[in-house]
Amino acid sequence: MDRAPGRMNATIRGPDSADLASLTGFFAGLSLRTRVQRFFAPITPTSAALRRLSGGAGNADVLIAIQDGAIIGHAMAADRAVPGGDTMTDFGVVVTDAWQGQGVGSALVRALITRAQARGVTSVTMDVLPSNHRVLAMIASHWTAGRTDRSADCVTVRVQLPRHQQERLMQPPASNPAAATEISLTFASRRMPATQNAAPGAGSTTPLTRPS
Numbered sequence: 421m422d423r424a425p426g427r428m429n430a431t432i433r434g435p436d437s438a439d440l441a442s443l444t445g446f447f448a449g450l451s452l453r454t455r456v457q458r459f460f461a462p463i464t465p466t467s468a469a470l471r472r473l474s475g476g477a478g479n480a481d482v483l484i485a486i487q488d489g490a491i492i493g494h495a496m497a498a499d500r501a502v503p504g505g506d507t508m509t510d511f512g513v514v515v516t517d518a519w520q521g522q523g524v525g526s527a528l529v530r531a532l533i534t535r536a537q538a539r540g541v542t543s544v545t546m547d548v549l550p551s552n553h554r555v556l557a558m559i560a561s562h563w564t565a566g567r568t569d570r571s572a573d574c575v576t577v578r579v580q581l582p583r584h585q586q587e588r589l590m591q592p593p594a595s596n597p598a599a600a601t602e603i604s605l606t607f608a609s610r611r612m613p614a615t616q617n618a619a620p621g622a623g624s625t626t627p628l629t630r631p632s
């Protein structure tokens with residue numbers, strides 16, 4: 421892929437059944453390090469896991485980033501009810517090695533946050549390996565109001581989300597993630613901000629920075 425002087429045009433959307441083979445290839449193509457950082461073990465997802473990762477489990481909002489017909493990023497928010505009637509969601513995000521550091525991960529997270537707010541989710545958690553210093557630094561600089569719980573195996577970051585009543589009304593049902601927002605992203609270079617053109621009905625996106 422020639423990215424140096426050129427532009428990157430990626431699309432973010434929910435996966436459908438036709439994407440299963442590409443998702444299989446995407447996860448199989450991740451480096452060992454990236455797989456360990458995402459799944460906490462050097463696994464290649466089984467077919468059951470792939471169904472979950474493609475949104476088949478029902479309680480997960482899944483997005484994929486596509487560039488030149490290939491999946492280059494995957495993001496998933498798994499919702500669960502918490503006492504008091506609130507809903508929290510757990511984010512898992514991974515970008516294929518060749519595209520890391522190009523803004524894909526933050527675009528996926530922004531889209532996940534917007535959609536979680538629209539579902540009425542009140543907080544986000546993300547589990548990170550203690551050795552994943554890059555992501556911990558990234559979270560520390562962006563999610564300044566986050567709360568961190570540390571154990572020997574895992575750092576869990578929790579962030580409160582503000583409520584977005586209006587977006588909640590516009591959001592497609594959570595049970596139909598494939599009918600998801602489609603967002604086109606254009607990146608001119610690594611450090612330039614992404615230009616996001618939301619498709620009709622897509623709603624706005626929320627910056628990764630300081631969601632609370």
Ligand SMILES: CC(C)(COP(=O)(O)OP(=O)(O)OC[C@H]1O[C@@H](n2cnc3c(N)ncnc32)[C@H](O)[C@@H]1OP(=O)(O)O)[C@@H](O)C(=O)NCCC(=O)NCCS
Nearest residue numbers: 457458512513514515520521522523524525526554557558
């Ligand atoms: C974590 C991951 C999803 C991020 O995606 P990415 O596309 O590489 O990251 P981005 O290019 O969008 O960078 C995200 C932000 O982190 C910042 N960042 C990047 N590298 C950084 C570093 N070493 N230290 C601090 N911040 C860093 C970027 O500047 C960017 O901030 P900005 O939006 O203000 O520019 C990706 O690197 C990945 O797949 N890693 C392996 C799996 C993993 O660790 N997942 C997280 C646990 S579930």
